[in-house]
Amino acid sequence: MSVIELRQQFLNYFASKGHTIVSSSPLVPGNDPTLLFTNAGMVQFKDTFLGLEKRDYKRAVTCQRCVRAGGKHNDLENVGYTARHHTFFEMLGNFSFGDYFKREAIQFAWEFLTKELGLPPEKLWVTVYEEDREAEDIWLKEMKVDPTRFSRCGKHSNFWMMGDTGPCGPCSEIFYDHGEGIFGGPPGSPDEDGDRYIEIWNLVFMQFNRDTSGALTPLPHPSVDTGMGLERLAAVLQHVHSNYEIDLFQSLLKAVGTVANRVDYENSSLRVIADHIRACAFLIVDGVIPSNEGRGYVLRRIIRRAVRHGYKLGLHEPFFYRLVPALDTEMGAAYPELRKATDLVGRLLKQEEERFAETLSHGMVLLNEAMQHLNGKTIIAGDVVFKLYDTYGFPTDLTADVAREHELSIDMEGFERCMTEQRTRAREAGHFKVDLSNVALTADCQSVFIGYNSVAGDSTITALFFEG
Ligand code: ATP
Ligand code: MG
Ligand code: MG
Ligand code: MG
Numbered sequence: 001m002s003v004i005e006l007r008q009q010f011l012n013y014f015a016s017k018g019h020t021i022v023s024s025s026p027l028v029p030g031n032d033p034t035l036l037f038t039n040a041g042m043v044q045f046k047d048t049f050l051g052l053e054k055r056d057y058k059r060a061v062t063c064q065r066c067v068r069a070g071g072k073h074n075d076l077e078n079v080g081y082t083a084r085h086h087t088f089f090e091m092l093g094n095f096s097f098g099d100y101f102k103r104e105a106i107q108f109a110w111e112f113l114t115k116e117l118g119l120p121p122e123k124l125w126v127t128v129y130e131e132d133r134e135a136e137d138i139w140l141k142e143m144k145v146d147p148t149r150f151s152r153c154g155k156h157s158n159f160w161m162m163g164d165t166g167p168c169g170p171c172s173e174i175f176y177d178h179g180e181g182i183f184g185g186p187p188g189s190p191d192e193d194g195d196r197y198i199e200i201w202n203l204v205f206m207q208f209n210r211d212t213s214g215a216l217t218p219l220p221h222p223s224v225d226t227g228m229g230l231e232r233l234a235a236v237l238q239h240v241h242s243n244y245e246i247d248l249f250q251s252l253l254k255a256v257g258t259v260a261n262r263v264d265y266e267n268s269s270l271r272v273i274a275d276h277i278r279a280c281a282f283l284i285v286d287g288v289i290p291s292n293e294g295r296g297y298v299l300r301r302i303i304r305r306a307v308r309h310g311y312k313l314g315l316h317e318p319f320f321y322r323l324v325p326a327l328d329t330e331m332g333a334a335y336p337e338l339r340k341a342t343d344l345v346g347r348l349l350k351q352e353e354e355r356f357a358e359t360l361s362h363g364m365v366l367l368n369e370a371m372q373h374l375n376g377k378t379i380i381a382g383d384v385v386f387k388l389y390d391t392y393g394f395p396t397d398l399t400a401d402v403a404r405e406h407e408l409s410i411d412m413e414g415f416e417r418c419m420t421e422q423r424t425r426a427r428e429a430g431h432f433k434v435d436l437s438n439v440a441l442t443a444d445c446q447s448v449f450i451g452y453n454s455v456a457g458d459s460t461i462t463a464l465f466f467e468g
Contacts, residue, residue: 001237003248007063007230007334010092013112014061019094024064024335026286028295034163036071036295037283038064041093042162042204042225048097049167049206051220058099063230064091065335067279070298072163076305076397080272083195083235083242087302088279090230098221102172105203105224106138109174110145113201117237123177125149125197127187129158129170135205139172151188160204160225167219169207175199176236200236201228244271248330252277255326259319260310269309276306277323278331280349285341290352301395303352304360308398311360318357321349356393363392367399371406378407382414389415390422 001009011021025044029035035043041064047053068075069087078085094108113119126145128135130152139145161168175187175197184194206223208216231243238246244253244265252274253265260270283299290300303320310319324346332339370384380403388394400410 001234003230003234003246004334006234006237007090007092009116010112010228010230011061011063013116014059014094014108017059017094017108019059019061020057022060022062024062024090027065027067027283028286028288034165036298037067037069039066039068039071039073040064040162040225041066041091041227042095042167042206045095045097045225046162046166049219049223049225050209055097058097060095060097062091062093062095063334064093065089065282066091067283069279069302072161076302077400079275080268080309083244084198084229084232086231086243086275086278088275088282092228092230092233093226094224095226096224098223101222101224102135102205103138103142105205105226106135106143106172109201109203109226110143113174119176119236121146122149125151125175125177125186127151127153127158127173127175129172130154132158132170132172132205135170135172149186151186153188157187160202161210165210165212167206167208167223167225168210168216169205171202171204173199173203174201176232178241182241195241198232198235200232201226244274249274251330252323252326255323259322260313260315262313267313269312272309273306273320273323276302276309277320277327280306280320281324281327281338281345282335284345284348285335285338289348297395300352301397303349304356304393304395305398305401307353307356307360308364308402311364316357316361318350318353320353321346324349359392363388363394366392367394367402371403371408374408378409380408380410382411382416383418385410385412385415386418386422390418 015021022044025038027038029038029043032043032046038044041062042049044062044064045060048055065088067088070076075085076087079087094105096105113124114121126139126149128139136152139150140147158171158173159168160171173187177197178195182194182196183191184196185191186197187199204225204227206225207219209219210216231246231248234246234248235241235243240246243249250265253270256270256273257263257265262270264270280299280303283295288295288299290296290303292300306320324342328339328342332342366384367380367388370380374380380399385396385399388399389396396410396412396415403410
């Protein structure tokens, strides 16, 4: 079953159960400064859960585009290293706003997986929040789930929160066992982070709103928010283990292979590039522009990471923008907003690639030399990381990514000290009133630094510069 068919089947199933099909909202959450990007299907319904907004339906179903590359849910560092994480992915979800609760949510999910899609129950594994006896009883006594493939887990995995504040509640998750020979233990075991048991669906029983002090107040109506990764489910149905082996990614990888002149689609740089083109293209579609701060800096970091992986594959000319037509072929029908914006996306990506190309190769020389002169140490010094950032436009996560490939890490504390020193110097020089609108796009030290300084009062945005 193709990704396109699967997406539709999910929407149809829940429509047949009285759910209104609602379109994906943009990646930049409207009017929600607490969130960097839309990271789950529930984001567009946040105010409905809180009782602040009324909708003319009580059940909804969506296929929501999501980005997890910053903020509370950040998978940037996982991409290229696990079979299941993307920066951009599509989340299938059904929602109840004060309508049905745990019982129906569990029944729908189990029926969809085991009847509609025909997945064998013995390949599935279910978890509940350890204090949620109600959900446990529904699974074990009513759904007759095998207790040997069932675990009770703690807050860390089974109490879902959108961010540090907002709607939240206990959750119940469904995993698929991809079988022996793959590293990883069942959920709740010490090896749960492996890729054998892959989490496919999270059923969140929305019950509370969390405020800035961490206090939980009950929502006006208990509600349901579920989220299932379309790519992970497609992998299960296409009998492949990795998300990168599904039809959609195979087509994107083919396009990357064509520009890179290679066919080893399991190569992690190829995969990172195939992942990143989706995030970058859709972020631009949704109005984000590469810049040195906030959301724009996250986009810039992802583009530069992709370009660096291309460089590693021997691509020294702009190539990333050439993947846009292939992405449009795969996703343009489901997302008309992408189809309309392909020219703009291509132009912005090419511009950003050209800008970084000027410094990338010099920065790589510096970094390679630094790595060769570590004398047995395994940490790249902060001043090197800073110089790469400041002079060559290397985001720290990009440097960390190269370091990790060599089983090294970077000294972030040392880097931050250099940043502070630089800031003090510039303040003393009285340069802090330079107009940012143009200079922010260059990689020279003064403008990069001042970009940082100008947002230093905003802890969320400041943190972005140190992430990674
Ligand atoms: P994981 O533990 O694998 O990181 P998660 O618990 O962080 O996943 P949830 O926040 O519960 O994920 O999101 C709901 C669903 O969205 C997951 O069950 C999974 O199918 C999918 N999903 C989450 N993160 C990603 C990602 N980075 N790439 C692809 N799919 C994802
Ligand atoms: Mg996660
Ligand atoms: Mg999880
Ligand atoms: Mg989860």
